[in-house]
Amino acid sequence: MSNKSSDADFNELNRKFTGLEDYTAKLLKDCGTFRDGVAAMLASQAGFGTAFATLFQPILNETSLSASHPEAATTLKNIASYQDLMGELRDAIQPELDLIDSRVVAPLKEYQELLKKIRKTITKRDHKLVDYDRFNNSYTKLKDKKEKSLNDEKNLFKLEQDLETATQDYEHYNNSLKNELPHFLQLTTAFISPLFQTFYFVKVGILYTLLERMQGFAGQTYGELGIDGLESMHYERLGDTIEQLDALTVTKRSAGTARVLAQHRQGSMASESSSTLGRASTLGRAPSTASSSISKPPIRGSDPAPPPYSSGGGAAGGGLGGLAGKRPAPPPPAPKPRPGAAALVYVTALYDYAATADGDLSFKAGDKIQLVKKTDSAEDWWTGKLNGIEGVFPGNYVQL
Numbered sequence: 001m002s003n004k005s006s007d008a009d010f011n012e013l014n015r016k017f018t019g020l021e022d023y024t025a026k027l028l029k030d031c032g033t034f035r036d037g038v039a040a041m042l043a044s045q046a047g048f049g050t051a052f053a054t055l056f057q058p059i060l061n062e063t064s065l066s067a068s069h070p071e072a073a074t075t076l077k078n079i080a081s082y083q084d085l086m087g088e089l090r091d092a093i094q095p096e097l098d099l100i101d102s103r104v105v106a107p108l109k110e111y112q113e114l115l116k117k118i119r120k121t122i123t124k125r126d127h128k129l130v131d132y133d134r135f136n137n138s139y140t141k142l143k144d145k146k147e148k149s150l151n152d153e154k155n156l157f158k159l160e161q162d163l164e165t166a167t168q169d170y171e172h173y174n175n176s177l178k179n180e181l182p183h184f185l186q187l188t189t190a191f192i193s194p195l196f197q198t199f200y201f202v203k204v205g206i207l208y209t210l211l212e213r214m215q216g217f218a219g220q221t222y223g224e225l226g227i228d229g230l231e232s233m234h235y236e237r238l239g240d241t242i243e244q245l246d247a248l249t250v251t252k253r254s255a256g257t258a259r260v261l262a263q264h265r266q267g268s269m270a271s272e273s274s275s276t277l278g279r280a281s282t283l284g285r286a287p288s289t290a291s292s293s294i295s296k297p298p299i300r301g302s303d304p305a306p307p308p309y310s311s312g313g314g315a316a317g318g319g320l321g322g323l324a325g326k327r328p329a330p331p332p333p334a335p336k337p338r339p340g341a342a343a344l345v346y347v348t349a350l351y352d353y354a355a356t357a358d359g360d361l362s363f364k365a366g367d368k369i370q371l372v373k374k375t376d377s378a379e380d381w382w383t384g385k386l387n388g389i390e391g392v393f394p395g396n397y398v399q400l
Contacts, residue, residue: 003140004379005133010174013181014122020188021115027192028108031199035100038206042090049083078221085217089210096206104199111191118184125173130394131356132170134381135163162357345371347384347398361391369398 056076139159142152222233245251349367353360363369363386373383378395 003133003137005129005136007174007178010125010178013178013185016185017115017118017122017181020185021119024108024112024115024192027196027199028105028112031100031105031108034203035097035105038093039097042086042093046083046086046090049079049086053079053083074221081221082217085213089213092209092213093206096202096209100199100202104195104202107191107195118181121173122177125170125177127351127394127397128166128170128173130379130396132163132166133379134394135159135166135357139163158357345400347371347382347400349398351397353393353397355391359391361386361389361393363393369393371400 052075056072056079139156139162142148142156142159145152148156346368349363349365349369352364353362355362361369361384367386369384369386371382371384372390374380374395375382380395381392382395382398383390383392384398
């Protein structure tokens with residue numbers, strides 16, 4: 001079984017770097033969501049004010065709306081003021097939203113591009129590790145062979161050179177990342193913290209601006225109202241509207257037709273039974289069993305069973321079979337696969353791979369490779385065929 005190398009120190013650094021990628025993406029998404037949400041709210045409120053102003057304009061020679069609807073006098077009086085307030089809010093907050101783009105979103109996008117470059121280096125390091133394990137396992141297996149032929153000695157010498165080259169390449173990338181990633185993570189803290197603080201204070205400024213302007217408008221329109229005052233005004237204007245809605249028949253769930261008929265039938269049976277008992281008690285005798293049996297519905301299951309199905313139809317040759325005619329014959333089944341013919345399996349190359357030893361299969365990213373032989377692990381070397389050439393390649397360079 002092939003051995004797989006692992007570096008615990010690098011794995012820990014890679015875990016921290018992966019968390020940093022996720023955190024950066026989340027911060028960038030939250031900034032965009034907040035910016036778009038505030039901009040959409042301001043646009044919606046401005047449109048609401050414009051729609052209200054258009055809706056409550058008098059039509060032709062219509063009398064004053066305030067006189068016709070005195071309960072809406074306050075609203076009609078302050079429509080223009082509300083429209084002006086929404087325009088002022090949009091002008092005051094838009095520079096803050098632009099500040100989020102220039103001071104937070106733009107630096108985060110540049111930083112994200114830097115993270116992608118480092119991730120490519122980590123991926124290249126992983127590929128070099130696969131090459132190192134392959135040559136190391138091949139060299140160890142051939143070296144431990146008890147009886148070696150002359151060809152084995154030649155291959156052992158070549159594998160030793162390939163292993164030395166693969167070791168140098170892997171250690172170059174591995175040591176470079178282990179030396180520089182800790183320093184990069186420290187610099188990241190100094191870079192991300194100011195961006196997060198800027199985003200936080202801009203959000204607070206926008207929310208306080210909205211609160212101050214809206215409270216000022218409400219105070220000028222309705223006076224100084226606290227939570228209790230707003231609640232009492234709400235219920236005062238609501239009145240008994242909820243009770244009136246509940247009293248409407250259309251708001252109640254109607255019973256189904258079958259249920260209504262069943263209830264009506266039960267009521268009729270009960271009234272008929274009571275009238276029969278009343279007549280019997282008047283005449284001084286018990287009710288007739290015959291009359292009570294007539295009112296009972298037939299018991300399900302007492303009807304005769306239907307005749308068995310016959311493919312030849314009835315005596316008259318009619319019925320549904322005669323009307324519909326004969327059913328068309330079903331389509332023939334799909335041809336059976338030839339015995340011994342195995343389905344070809346193809347894999348897709350994820351990266352470019354150039355042969356580094358005899359028997360390797362070279363390919364480009366996106367090539368369709370016929371899979372000849374594979375193992376259970378993608379970290380091993382698989383066998384494939386491309387353009388009539390058969391060779392081995394690393395399993396983690398392709399995707400099934």
